[in-house]
Amino acid sequence: MDCSAENLCYKLVARARNGAFGKMSKAREVGGNQRLLMVKTLSIAKESPESTAVLNHEVELLLQIKDFNHPNIVKLLDVSASTMNGRLNLTMVSQYVKEDLSTYLAKAPVSGLGRDNIKNAMLQLLSGLEFLHTNGVIHHYLNPENILVSSRGELKIADFGLAHIYKFSTAHSSCVVRLWYRAPEVLLKSTHMTAVDMWSVGCIFAELLLLKPLFDGATEVEQLQKIFQVIGLPSEENWPPNSPIPYSSMKRPKGPFTQPLPPLSHVENDLLAKCLQFLPSLRISATEALAHPFLTKR
CATH class of the missing domain: 1.10.510.10 (Transferase(Phosphotransferase) domain 1)
Incomplete structure (x- = not known):
């Protein structure tokens, strides 16, 4: 079981598959409404201080989008970021649409x-x-x-x-x-x-x-x-x-x-x-x- 920064806990229900960018996994919420979720993970090399600044800006944009609520926009439920070995690792949890x-x-x-x-x-x-x-x-x-x-x-x-x-x-x-x-x-x-x-x-x-x-x-x-x-x-x-x-x-x-x-x-x-x-x-x-x-x- 994994939990996001927003205390959204979920369990993967299908093996991760490679998408055009990163990996995508189907998951189910643990507790709450037990919603089906899509978990996308990205690992991006931070090549320079300039690219790090740009990436940080984009993460801020994602956090802003997380507050959007529109019927024709997939709801982004959580975004978390961490750095390891010179790479930025992003995890995005959104509502699942088949x-x-x-x-x-x-x-x-x-x-x-x-x-x-x-x-x-x-x-x-x-x-x-x-x-x-x-x-x-x-x-x-x-x-x-x-x-x-x-x-x-x-x-x-x-x-x-x-x-x-x-x-x-x-x-x-x-x-x-x-x-x-x-x-x-x-x-x-x-x-x-x-x-x-x-x-x-x-x-x-x-x-x-x-x-x-x-x-x-x-x-x-x-x-x-x-x-x-x-x-x-x-x-x-x-x-x-x-x-x-x-x-x-x-x-x-x-x-x-x-x-x-x-x-x-x-x-x-x-x-x-x-x-x-x-x-x-x-x-x-x-x-x-x-x-x-x-x-x-x-």
Whole structure:
């Protein structure tokens, strides 16, 4: 039996499995409500005083998130940190939700999820994301694997607030799946803010509609090429000047997002296009998306 700093005691009920970052274990609360819990453990090398300061800041952010209470955010129940042999060891205990959106989509009927189900999922996702952004939290790596779906159809965003910490994990660079949902400014190593999450929302929205990833590149360059096949190549003036990927390496013709994806309706394509703007400043916000006709009109 293990107990957290908040005196939340639990017993592991399933063997730990390796996730994209760290290990995850299913546990059950001892005493109290005997809730099912998810326990995630991370061990991160503290390479320098600078990285130690950043990691300490991220732990403080996690402790702040622990106080969040929103139906579309996985409840983080406890965070504890310790140092040993030059490494920072983190343990995070959260509510347990059995299924992620990736698994949910894999079981969807060939005919699709249906407009009402997609609208409901988007409303929940955007509601949770608006809450995070309002509280100064950028997810950075939103994708179907860290959006959980409860047995009652509730969507809950997970792993929020950990994106910066993950930068210290070597597993980060090899996670191809998350490549499919990264905004161009992330791929191009440019500065980014909350708009990166709205790009990911656009990719997830398309996947809800099409039941397959919209952009499935195997490398950063290939991912960009696949993106520009859909939205058109931006002008060279809008290309980040210090990007390690040169503009000259992109071979797609210039053009705005004018051709809709054939299976989608006009209103669906309009919301998708507003999420998939190359320039972050032109990308729709979570609050604006919640007011989009796709989500507000019957």
